[in-house]
Amino acid sequence: MARWDKVMVAHRAIAGTALTGVIGVRIGAGGSVFPAGTALVDRAFGVVTLPGTIAAGEPVAVVVNGEVVEFGGSAGSVYYAGAGGTLSLTSTNSEKVGTTLEGDRLVVKM
Numbered sequence: 001m002a003r004w005d006k007v008m009v010a011h012r013a014i015a016g017t018a019l020t021g022v023i024g025v026r027i028g029a030g031g032s033v034f035p036a037g038t039a040l041v042d043r044a045f046g047v048v049t050l051p052g053t054i055a056a057g058e059p060v061a062v063v064v065n066g067e068v069v070e071f072g073g074s075a076g077s078v079y080y081a082g083a084g085g086t087l088s089l090t091s092t093n094s095e096k097v098g099t100t101l102e103g104d105r106l107v108v109k110m
C-alpha cells in the first residue's frame with residue numbers, strides 16, 4: 001500500500017469530496033480539495049496518499065514535495081495527474097507530478 005516516506009512540503013486542507021488512494025488533487029473555489037481534472041483550471045496542485053477513504057469535510061495533507069514509497073510504478077518514468085486525479089504516464093491534458101527513482105518510489109515535485 002503506497003505511503004509517504006518523506007514529506008518536505010505539505011499543505012493541510014479540507015476534503016471537498018470523498019478521497020481515496022494516491023491521486024493528484026486540485027483546490028476548489030472554496031479552498032477544499034478535489035481530484036484533479038483535465039481542464040486548465042482543474043490541473044493538479046499536489047498529491048494525497050491515503051490508505052483508505054476519507055469523507056468530505058475531513059482534513060487531508062496535500063503534498064507538493066515529498067516521496068511516495070510502495071508506489072508500484074515504472075522506474076525512471078515521469079508521472080502525471082490527469083482526469084479524476086489518476087496518476088499515469090500520459091502527459092496529454094495533465095499536470096506533471098514527479099518522477100520515479102525506482103519503480104516503487106515516486107518523487108513528487110510540484
